[in-house]
Amino acid sequence: MGQNEVLFERAQKTIPGGVNSPVRAFRQVGGVPRFVSRAKGPYFWDAEDKRYIDLIMSWGPMIVGHAHPEVVEAVQRAAETSFSYGAPTAGEIELAERICELMPSIEQVRMVSSGTEATMSALRLARGYTGRDLIIKFEGCYHGHADSLLVKAGSGLLTFADSTQNAPSSGGVPQDLVKHTLVLPYNDVSAIEEVFKKQGDQIAAVIIEPIAGNMNLIKASPEFLSAIRKLTSQYGSVLIYDEVMTGFRVALGGAQFLQGISPDLTCLGKVMGGGMPMAAFGGKKDIMSKLAPLGNVYQAGTLSGNPVAVASGLKTLEIVSRPGFYECLTGQTEKLMAGLKQAADEAKIPFAVDSVGGMFGFYFADQVPTSFEAVTQTNIEAFKKFFHAMLDQGVYLAPSAYEAGFTSIAHDNEVLDAIVAAARASFKQL
Numbered sequence: 157m158g159q160n161e162v163l164f165e166r167a168q169k170t171i172p173g174g175v176n177s178p179v180r181a182f183r184q185v186g187g188v189p190r191f192v193s194r195a196k197g198p199y200f201w202d203a204e205d206k207r208y209i210d211l212i213m214s215w216g217p218m219i220v221g222h223a224h225p226e227v228v229e230a231v232q233r234a235a236e237t238s239f240s241y242g243a244p245t246a247g248e249i250e251l252a253e254r255i256c257e258l259m260p261s262i263e264q265v266r267m268v269s270s271g272t273e274a275t276m277s278a279l280r281l282a283r284g285y286t287g288r289d290l291i292i293k294f295e296g297c298y299h300g301h302a303d304s305l306l307v308k309a310g311s312g313l314l315t316f317a318d319s320t321q322n323a324p325s326s327g328g329v330p331q332d333l334v335k336h337t338l339v340l341p342y343n344d345v346s347a348i349e350e351v352f353k354k355q356g357d358q359i360a361a362v363i364i365e366p367i368a369g370n371m372n373l374i375k376a377s378p379e380f381l382s383a384i385r386k387l388t389s390q391y392g393s394v395l396i397y398d399e400v401m402t403g404f405r406v407a408l409g410g411a412q413f414l415q416g417i418s419p420d421l422t423c424l425g426k427v428m429g430g431g432m433p434m435a436a437f438g439g440k441k442d443i444m445s446k447l448a449p450l451g452n453v454y455q456a457g458t459l460s461g462n463p464v465a466v467a468s469g470l471k472t473l474e475i476v477s478r479p480g481f482y483e484c485l486t487g488q489t490e491k492l493m494a495g496l497k498q499a500a501d502e503a504k505i506p507f508a509v510d511s512v513g514g515m516f517g518f519y520f521a522d523q524v525p526t527s528f529e530a531v532t533q534t535n536i537e538a539f540k541k542f543f544h545a546m547l548d549q550g551v552y553l554a555p556s557a558y559e560a561g562f563t564s565i566a567h568d569n570e571v572l573d574a575i576v577a578a579a580r581a582s583f584k585q586l
């Protein structure tokens with residue numbers, strides 16, 4: 157038995173499923189999860205000292221590569237002065253100022269420790285601000301695991317607006333807590349128009365992944381986004397851009413910069429902490445001022461604005477702000493996708509690719525999907541085989557066909573060539 161298997165067996169005795177976050181358990185693809193012992197740049201090594209090219213990068217945060225020397229130094233320096241104070245620091249102000257500069261829709265920002273906290277708090281704030289209960293989310297979008305967001309829609313246009321048809325998609329979530337969540341299809345303009353026409357004055361917020369990365373990568377169409385912006389403004393609902401994944405990953409100014417949309421609130425995480433537990437939500441000052449201690453919407457955190465995480469985030473944002481960073485990252489990611497597509501074409505395998513900045517999707521399908529339903533119709537069996545063939549050759553993809561992939565600035569030409577060579581061999585095995 158290999159070391160990964162030994163560790164997996166041991167882990168399962170004291171950790172449910174052997175993992176601290178479900179998708180790590182390889183349930184969709186089967187097999188033994190790799191236990192990581194160390195990482196550097198675009199690589200990590202598992203418990204058997206096998207090296208992998210990492211195409212998850214901690215599900216997004218490690219955009220400058222693992223253990224970047226400048227980030228390591230900043231973190232070490234911060235750690236020497238204690239890990240946490242539970243009192244304000246100058247570093248937090250610097251990070252808040254930088255975020256507001258980079259995303260002009262954010263006038264004020266509150267730091268938290270995870271993306272889940274950011275979205276959960278943004279929703280509470282939107283409800284407190286509007287005095288309304290209903291929220292709209294879209295099918296296939298993931299916004300963390302707060303109760304009211306773990307909900308699936310009933311099917312059919314008429315049930316869109318009928319929250320009693322919603323079923324929680326997790327045990328332990330009372331129907332009562334999801335009855336205020338309406339789930340609509342992504343990229344469907346008429347569905348959202350219909351709901352606003354019926355219930356617009358009751359809708360506190362629309363929350364969206366503006367480039368979805370939790371049902372593989374799916375881009376929102378410009379018509380869809382402008383309809384959402386128009387309707388939320390017209391009805392006084394809060395538009396929440398969940399940029400936990402896309403923020404500082406698709407562009408320095410996030411998806412909102414690329415799309416030319418100014419949301420009312422934005423949720424951030426992942427890259428903004430450079431791999432440390434750090435996230436935030438922010439936006440218009442008149443909404444943010446409803447938060448305690450100024451307003452009556454309560455939100456707090458013992459480790460919020462943690463000084464070591466702030467140091468990691470500030471240094472990461474400094475590195476990504478250097479000239480040419482996103483041009484290079486985007487170019488490398490596009491080159492990788494073109495290489496994978498060419499390799500699939502040579503093997504005559506139906507395959508489509510897409511990417512934005514350092515985030516990518518590939519699909520065993522003829523076309524890039526534009527909805528959750530379309531993603532579920534891609535060839536999942538082919539994905540599973542491809543995943544394992546790539547893993548055997550030392551390329552670590554997300555262990556699910558419903559996840560986006562992530563590159564870093566450390567994924568240079570040599571790394572890309574190695575990935576494409578592995579893909580060429582893997583496609584032949586399908």
Ligand SMILES: Cc1ncc(COP(=O)(O)O)c(C=O)c1O
Nearest residue numbers: 270271272298299300398400401
């Ligand atoms: C778009 C989006 N929002 C929220 C979250 C939740 O963030 P966290 O896992 O840090 O709680 C995620 C996590 O993947 C995400 O992708």
